[in-house]
Amino acid sequence: MADFFKKLFGSKETPTKPKVIDNATTAPLSDQQISSIIASQLPKYEIKQLVAGVGQSVGKQRDHNEDSVMALTTTISGTPESVPFGLYIVADGMGGHQFGEVASNAAIRLVGGSITKKFHSFLYNMPSQQLQDSLQEVMEASIMEAHQYIQREAPGSGTTITAALVLGQQITIGHVGDSRAYAVYPDARIEPLTRDHSLVKRLEELGHLNSDEVDNFPHRNVLIKALGQGETLEADIFTIPFPQQGGTLMICSDGLWGVVNEKDIFRIISEAPNLHRACQQLVEAANAAGGPDNITVILAQLIG
Amino acid sequence: METKHITTPFGGDDKGSGKPRQQLSSGATLVNRYSIQDVIGVGGMGSVYRARDLHFPNVVKLVAVKEMINMAPDPLVRQTIVQNFEREANLLATLNHPSIPRIYDYFSHDDRSYLVLEFIHGKDLETVISDANGFLPEDQVISWAIQLCDVLAYLHSQKPDAIIFRDMKPSNVMINHNGDVMLVDFGIAKTFQTGQKGTMIGTEGYSPPEQYRGEATPLADIYSLGAALHHAITRRDPRLEPPFSFAERPIRRINQNVSVEFEAVVNTALQYNPGDRFPNAEAMKDALMNVARKTGALSKIAAALPAATTGTGIKPLWDFKCEDEIRGTPAVHQGTVYVGCYDNNLYAINAADGKFQWKYPSDGGIVSRPVVHDGNIYFCSEDQRLHVVSARTGKVVWTYYTEGKIYSSPRIADGHIFFGSEDQDLHAVNATSGRAAWKFSTDAPIHSTPLIYNELIYFGTESGSFYALDFRGTLKWRFSAKRSITSSPIIKGQAVYFASLDGTLYALDAKSGWAIWKFRLGKGTVSSPTLADDYIFIGASDGFIYCVDTRTAKEVWRFKTDNQVSSSPAVFKDSVYCGSVDNHMYCLEYRSGRLRWKFETKGSVTGSPVVFDDIVYFGSTDHHVYALFA
Numbered sequence: 029m030a031d032f033f034k035k036l037f038g039s040k041e042t043p044t045k046p047k048v049i050d051n052a053t054t055a056p057l058s059d060q061q062i063s064s065i066i067a068s069q070l071p072k073y074e075i076k077q078l079v080a081g082v083g084q085s086v087g088k089q090r091d092h093n094e095d096s097v098m099a100l101t102t103t104i105s106g107t108p109e110s111v112p113f114g115l116y117i118v119a120d121g122m123g124g125h126q127f128g129e130v131a132s133n134a135a136i137r138l139v140g141g142s143i144t145k146k147f148h149s150f151l152y153n154m155p156s157q158q159l160q161d162s163l164q165e166v167m168e169a170s171i172m173e174a175h176q177y178i179q180r181e182a183p184g185s186g187t188t189i190t191a192a193l194v195l196g197q198q199i200t201i202g203h204v205g206d207s208r209a210y211a212v213y214p215d216a217r218i219e220p221l222t223r224d225h226s227l228v229k230r231l232e233e234l235g236h237l238n239s240d241e242v243d244n245f246p247h248r249n250v251l252i253k254a255l256g257q258g259e260t261l262e263a264d265i266f267t268i269p270f271p272q273q274g275g276t277l278m279i280c281s282d283g284l285w286g287v288v289n290e291k292d293i294f295r296i297i298s299e300a301p302n303l304h305r306a307c308q309q310l311v312e313a314a315n316a317a318g319g320p321d322n323i324t325v326i327l328a329q330l331i332g
Numbered sequence: 333m334e335t336k337h338i339t340t341p342f343g344g345d346d347k348g349s350g351k352p353r354q355q356l357s358s359g360a361t362l363v364n365r366y367s368i369q370d371v372i373g374v375g376g377m378g379s380v381y382r383a384r385d386l387h388f389p390n391v392v393k394l395v396a397v398k399e400m401i402n403m404a405p406d407p408l409v410r411q412t413i414v415q416n417f418e419r420e421a422n423l424l425a426t427l428n429h430p431s432i433p434r435i436y437d438y439f440s441h442d443d444r445s446y447l448v449l450e451f452i453h454g455k456d457l458e459t460v461i462s463d464a465n466g467f468l469p470e471d472q473v474i475s476w477a478i479q480l481c482d483v484l485a486y487l488h489s490q491k492p493d494a495i496i497f498r499d500m501k502p503s504n505v506m507i508n509h510n511g512d513v514m515l516v517d518f519g520i521a522k523t524f525q526t527g528q529k530g531t532m533i534g535t536e537g538y539s540p541p542e543q544y545r546g547e548a549t550p551l552a553d554i555y556s557l558g559a560a561l562h563h564a565i566t567r568r569d570p571r572l573e574p575p576f577s578f579a580e581r582p583i584r585r586i587n588q589n590v591s592v593e594f595e596a597v598v599n600t601a602l603q604y605n606p607g608d609r610f611p612n613a614e615a616m617k618d619a620l621m622n623v624a625r626k627t628g629a630l631s632k633i634a635a636a637l638p639a640a641t642t643g644t645g646i647k648p649l650w651d652f653k654c655e656d657e658i659r660g661t662p663a664v665h666q667g668t669v670y671v672g673c674y675d676n677n678l679y680a681i682n683a684a685d686g687k688f689q690w691k692y693p694s695d696g697g698i699v700s701r702p703v704v705h706d707g708n709i710y711f712c713s714e715d716q717r718l719h720v721v722s723a724r725t726g727k728v729v730w731t732y733y734t735e736g737k738i739y740s741s742p743r744i745a746d747g748h749i750f751f752g753s754e755d756q757d758l759h760a761v762n763a764t765s766g767r768a769a770w771k772f773s774t775d776a777p778i779h780s781t782p783l784i785y786n787e788l789i790y791f792g793t794e795s796g797s798f799y800a801l802d803f804r805g806t807l808k809w810r811f812s813a814k815r816s817i818t819s820s821p822i823i824k825g826q827a828v829y830f831a832s833l834d835g836t837l838y839a840l841d842a843k844s845g846w847a848i849w850k851f852r853l854g855k856g857t858v859s860s861p862t863l864a865d866d867y868i869f870i871g872a873s874d875g876f877i878y879c880v881d882t883r884t885a886k887e888v889w890r891f892k893t894d895n896q897v898s899s900s901p902a903v904f905k906d907s908v909y910c911g912s913v914d915n916h917m918y919c920l921e922y923r924s925g926r927l928r929w930k931f932e933t934k935g936s937v938t939g940s941p942v943v944f945d946d947i948v949y950f951g952s953t954d955h956h957v958y959a960l961f962a
Binding site for chain 1: 811812825826827839841842843844845846847848849850881883884885
């Protein structure tokens with residue numbers, strides 16, 4: 029009760045010693061009292077809002093940018109079935125191939141376009157029936173579409189793609205290559221959500237390399253899977269709950285994760301005033317560390 | 333329920349001491365605490381019993397009670413034997429290793445001493461060897477050997493004095509129901525044995541030459557382990573052969589499937605001269621690990637272990653006969669199993685011994701799973717009613733009528749009971765007053781059991797609709813499957829999972845109802861999914877039990893039964909339990925789908941098991957309720 033009244037009338041000073049309430053009533057609360065307490069404790073803002081920031085830089089040592097990025101954030105509210113919708117994609121075109129930037133740009137446009145097309149009538153129109161495909165099917169089909177396009181239109185090139193489709197409480201991730209998605213938690217945990225499709229990672233998983241050898245491996249850029257490469261492509265597709273309790277979704281290219289350590293990434297995200305600033309500072313940190321590659325980062329949070 | 337039996341008395345088989353001496357009978361209670369259930373082994377000094385610890389009245393805690401009967405006539409010798417026994421018991425109490433059973437208690441009275449130990453559910457290796465059809469797979473023997481080296485290394489590293497096991501042989505190695513080894517019977521028997529003049533310590537055939545001279549070193553245990561492995565991989569019992577004659581029976585001449593590398597490890601352990609063996613158990617373990625790596629066994633070890641117990645070798649802890657089929661799922665609460673039956677009764681059965689406590693008659697078959705709440709049992713019946721009866725007495729408290737048969741099971745949350753009915757309504761009933769709070773009308777009968785989470789109520793209908801309601805009974809969202817949803821939903825990580833007769837396992841976002849993924853089962857199903865780690869388990873009418881990764885929607889494994897699976901799986905520790913219309917209850921390792929055991933009833937098992945305190949309870953259409961060791 030004391031808390032409730034404090035909430036109602038506000039309390040400027042915090043009591044230094046516990047107050048003794050002489051006339052405290054211990055009788056059961058009336059229904060009216062209970063409902064007013066419940067009403068006061070209901071969150072004022074029920075709306076779940078998705079917010080995001082993006083950062084990108086060509087880096088200090090490359091003369092052109094082969095990273096592509098797309099971020100789409102939608103908040104629709106008003107009916108019980110409206111939910112946050114977001115689509116965040118990072119693609120890193122392969123430097124050793126022709127058309128690296130063509131490939132990465134085609135990847136984000138085709139995957140982004142094909143997913144938004146699927147959801148368009150549900151988000152920006154009055155839907156007549158439910159979507160037949162599951163989120164994972166939508167993601168997989170759009171990645172395959174981009175894969176075939178790149179093979180056809182920019183042969184020889186390739187790109188990574190890490191795409192996160194946020195719908196409601198879920199993140200559905202489609203992933204090929206060595207760009208990464210992370211969940212960054214307020215308690216400084218940084219949990220990788222994706223697994224690199226790189227030679228070095230594969231050798232590490234097979235137990236052929238220890239952690240020192242991993243760090244000094246000469247062919248760290250060699251991918252074993254890329255969009256546009258190979259006849260068959262099996263993308264990693266999975267769905268996880270959005271990081272809870274103020275967690276942040278981060279998607280970035282190796283120009284960030286290969287250059288700035290996790291401790292600094294966490295510090296920047298937790299100290300920055302907003303996600304846009306955090307993205308800028310992450311890019312600055314990568315450049316300050318030499319900026320050996322193109323840098324791309326997306327940060328997203330679900331608030332409310 | 334096969335378990336430990338000590339087949340050979342220590343000191344050779346010529347003494348004829350295998351006969352049980354004044355065995356305790358089942359029902360006897362020791363020190364007012366351990367209620368004897370069964371004899372599970374007979375040794376030279378007494379019997380080993382399975383007993384229930386009565387200090388835990390509400391759960392069934394099983395222990396192994398090992399008895400030593402002190403037959404020495406001389407009082408001084410008698411006293412020494414008891415002292416040695418207690419010293420060894422104290423030593424055991426200081427050991428802590430996954431392959432050594434924990435000791436809980438020990439006591440002596442009159443001429444008997446008792447050790448109370450962790451009960452191991454499994455078989456001893458000697459039985460495993462003799463029961464196998466042919467040779468045991470090398471990978472499996474290697475994995476056991478590695479574990480045995482591990483436990484020997486642990487014993488040998490004890491301070492101030494190394495503990496020498498001195499009696500490593502297959503009958504002292506238990507293989508528990510997870511396929512892991514447990515070393516049993518150590519120390520105690522040895523101490524007692526020293527009182528007997530002229531008896532060699534250890535077991536002929538397995539003991540190294542130096543042990544006959546009274547030497548006991550870690551290297552002696554290594555020899556015995558080599559002998560035990562030789563026995564396991566060749567199936568030739570060394571007790572029936574001349575001593576130290578292993579060299580005359582080369583492993584690969586008997587069993588060609590054994591790798592040269594593994595044969596070499598066993599041969600090194602079996603060297604006549606201790607100095608030629610592995611210098612310690614760690615070195616032997618390293619050598620075995622190398623073999624496992626070379627032969628590729630290492631990666632296969634976990635998966636290669638066949639079922640520890642299969643077939644019809646399993647005896648139930650108890651079974652209880654009703655008068656008609658049991659198609660529902662039991663509930664266990666404070667030592668009592670509650671289960672509904674098609675003879676219209678709800679039964680209350682003692683979970684420990686299967687004794688009848690009471691029954692309560694409804695006017696229709698009961699398939700609904702009972703729920704215990706505030707001292708009352710809540711369940712539904714085909715007589716169209718929700719029944720509330722006292723858990724203690726079985727007397728009715730109140731009932732609530734709907735306008736159709738009820739197959740759905742009640743869920744209780746926030747002072748209300750939620751369930752669906754054939755009358756097409758989802759009912760919310762006040763738990764104290766028994767009056768309807770609200771009803772939500774759908775377009776089809778509801779057989780699915782509602783899920784309550786985060787103030788939302790989720791359930792499916794026979795028309796294939798899936799609803800999410802809030803606590804006031806207003807619709808939040810709705811999803812349509814292609815055919816009926818009898819399966820009851822579960823939730824994890826903001827996703828709701830259920831299956832449909834359309835042959836799809838669905839994952840929907842809990843807040844919005846968007847399909848996250850769909851997994852195609854071979855056929856439709858009424859089974860409800862269950863979760864563990866990142867895995868979801870479900871049965872289907874194509875006869876398979878499926879394990880699917882919840883993140884990727886990829887199949888992890890599937891296990892084939894011989895008929896439809898309408899039972900819903902239950903997970904306990906690292907096993908998944910599920911019944912099938914092929915009359916069996918299956919226990920599978922949940923990461924690999926490897927069969928651990930199956931148990932046959934005389935009718936199809938359509939109800940779901942419930943596992944509580946290491947015991948699986950389930951009903952069968954053969955009219956019986958069974959309790960099995962998990």
